Amino acid sequence: MGRFKVRKDDITWDHCTMVEPPNKTYLKCNYCGEKFHGGVYRMKHHLARTRKDAKLCSKVPDNVTALFDKMLKDKENEKAKQNDEMFDLGGNDEDNFIDVNAPRPPKRDHVGGGSVGNRGGNIDKIFSKKANQTTLNEHWKKEEREKAIRKIARFFYCNNIAFNVANDFFFKDMVQCLTKFGPRFKPPSYHELRVPLLKKEVAYVNDIMQDFRDK
Numbered sequence: 001m002g003r004f005k006v007r008k009d010d011i012t013w014d015h016c017t018m019v020e021p022p023n024k025t026y027l028k029c030n031y032c033g034e035k036f037h038g039g040v041y042r043m044k045h046h047l048a049r050t051r052k053d054a055k056l057c058s059k060v061p062d063n064v065t066a067l068f069d070k071m072l073k074d075k076e077n078e079k080a081k082q083n084d085e086m087f088d089l090g091g092n093d094e095d096n097f098i099d100v101n102a103p104r105p106p107k108r109d110h111v112g113g114g115s116v117g118n119r120g121g122n123i124d125k126i127f128s129k130k131a132n133q134t135t136l137n138e139h140w141k142k143e144e145r146e147k148a149i150r151k152i153a154r155f156f157y158c159n160n161i162a163f164n165v166a167n168d169f170f171f172k173d174m175v176q177c178l179t180k181f182g183p184r185f186k187p188p189s190y191h192e193l194r195v196p197l198l199k200k201e202v203a204y205v206n207d208i209m210q211d212f213r214d215k
């Protein structure tokens with residue numbers, strides 16, 4: 001069943017009860033009294049009566065079933081849409097995206113141009129863009145962004161990468177490039193990094209230096 005993200009504001013909690021608090025994965029349906037493991041994920045399917053991953057609820061009112069059914073379908077649709085846009089999740093709040101360690105601002109409900117005040121080149125503008133955001137499900141986006149930035153953070157911590165690298169142009173440029181490429185991106189191998197890419201980079205830097213000397 002994997003792990004479950006538990007959110008207190010999930011409306012599923014209005015329709016079920018923890019059997020053994022604070023264990024949030026073993027729940028009892030408030031309508032039929034059925035108890036099962038699997039947390040709110042299964043409870044949603046139980047209430048939505050999807051026949052997927054959980055027994056159907058025999059007593060849930062139709063309007064509640066409709067609500068959960070819609071919620072699950074919306075989530076699936078958003079997931080499909082989001083696959084190529086994983087990294088544009090920070091919305092218009094560029095600091096939120098760039099600084100993995102920064103505390104979140106209390107409110108992020110401003111809509112529009114974004115904050116382009118600080119030494120912004122194109123990258124900053126791209127990161128703060130609100131592409132397609134209005135069509136996306138806020139709730140899902142937050143969860144997915146949380147997953148993504150945790151992976152990035154882990155990469156930093158496990159490799160002793162200094163936190164200020166998060167502000168580095170080449171870091172942002174790399175992430176932006178990945179987002180454009182999409183889900184089929186294959187990262188460079190040890191060999192590619194060590195031989196062909198290094199050669200190209202050395203040649204590139206030499207070219208720049210040559211230009212500089214010619215001036």
Ligand SMILES: [Zn+2]
Nearest residue numbers: 029031032057
């Ligand atoms: Zn039930």
